Amino acid sequence: LAYKALSDATSRENWEKYGHPDGPQSQTLAFALPDWLLHPEGATAVVLVVLYIGMFISLIMYVIRFTTTTEKAAADAAFSMSVAGSDIEYIQENLKSDSTHEEILYIIATTPENVANSQKGLQLMESMKKERIATEQHEAMMAEKADSKKSETDALLNDSGGWADEDEDGESAEAAKKHEEAQKEREKLMKEAAGKKDKNKVVFEGMDEGAIGQEWVEKILTENKVWPPKFGRFASGEKGMDVPAVRRNFAWLVGRLNASQILNSHPDLAKSASLGLLDTNYFQGSMRFRQTCGLLLEGCIRVAVQRKDTQLISRIIETVTMFKLGVPSLDKETTDWFVGVMKKTHGGEDGIPRVTISEKKIETAGEDEIATEDTSTLTVIMEREHAQSIMQQQVALAQKQGIDPRIMLQAYREGWWFVVSAKKEGESDSQFITCTPMVISNAAQKGINAVVKFRAPSDPGKYIFNVEIKSQEFLGADQSFELEVDIVDKETVQMREMKDDDEEGDEGEDGETKKEK
Secondary structure: OHHHHHHOHHHHHHHHHHOOOOOOOOOOOOOOOOHHHHOOOHHHHHHHHHHHHHHHHHHHHHHHHHHHHHHHHHHHHHHHHHOOHHHHHHHHHHOOOOOOHHHHHHHHHOOHHHHHHHHHHHHHHHHHHHHHHHHHHHHHHHHHHHHHHHHHHHHHHOOOOOOOOHHHHHHHHHHHHHHHHHHHHHHHHHHHHHHHHHHOOOOOEOOEOOOEOHHHHHHHHHHOOOOOOOOOOOOHHHHHOOOHHHHHHHHHHHHHHOHHHHHOOOHHHHHHHHOOOEOHHHHHHHHHHHHHHHHHHHHHHHHHHHHOOHHHHHHHHHHHHHHHHOOOOOOHHHHHHHHHHHHHHHOOHHHOOOEEEEEEEEEOOOOOOEEOOOEEEEEEEEEEOOHHHHHHHHHHHHHHOOOOHHHHHHOOOEEEEEEEEEEEOOOOOOEEEEEEEEEEOOOOOOEEEEEEEEEOOOOOEEEEEEEEEEEOOOOOOOEEEEEEEEEEOHHHHHHHHHHHHHHHHHHHHHHHHHHHO
């Protein structure tokens, strides 16, 4: 390097400028590592391998845990955004293990957020009424002024006195002509404005003649002896009837439960709807109330699952069906009525919604037996006997409404729930296993292969698994069955497998020894 720097001008210049005769050099950074780490041997190598494996496993566990926690947090966040925390607390406080269908509905109708929403709706209604009254008064005053000015102008233009000269008569005629044209233009604009106003008019019961709303609903329900509600053990219901927002929620609730059999078929409702005389605030509010109650019923199911209360879960799902179909109970009379409607709507016996189970089993994948705390699977193969009739009815309904049948079929949803519990032999109480929803989006789908995963009981023994398949769309379509399953101790299974492995190893060694001999 020194020779190049002294003998070559370019090398010398590089030396002086960059410190090296070859010009700028890349910088390197080196660390001194002990030889035992670079070339491990014996016990050191074993320890390092164990550490590497441990770090790798820890990283995998961290990723899995992080992913699971994130998904759970996202699900909880999504649920908390749809159901207020105060409502969940209210449900937890009031929902009992023996709550009836009606009591469950009274609870969700009186949650803090649900009542607050109705209160806001009533306040908005009063505000809109005052605004409309003020607008109508202003319009009446302006019309009165216009009539007054018209009368004054007509008097001035009246030439019956005969004292005006010809020039004045010509000016008066011209003025009258202009006035008449202006009056016609004003009347035309007022008619157009009135037409637009009537088209977008907000209708209120008690203000618009023939309009129906909450008072009409309560009147019809009273005539049918289902109003006021019978609260039974729900003591706060009686007091709530004195609160306008709570009473409104009860009217929406009882109206919904009697919609299919009483309200929807009432001639007054059809007549008022055709005339545009449905109370806008009341009936739009009822739609929002139904959506809110759907979310709150989902919240009730979550609370019951957390408590592992199988009977309460089943009762809440039945409540969902009642509310969704608009029926007051699940008794035989109501079920027979529903079956009759389905026969008429979907073409006879084949139109009755029901499922037939052809195969059912519980197993642990890849194993001959089920061990305690195994991730096991319930498999149910069943057939929707109503698939064809439901699809045909959806297509016919779409054609009647002038809608593309594909749009109607794409929007189809049919909900089912699998509620699983198990009772150990010799014990009287059952334990909750799992609750899983299943949604069918293909109306024409006939065969169903339902797979429900769950964790097996932690105690070994013989169990009777009870499986309930519950519909949230149809009455009389629920199914249930039992399966007897032996659950073995996982430690016993592990010891047996280890013993089998050892015996296989011994047999292998004996075979090699005999071969060598």
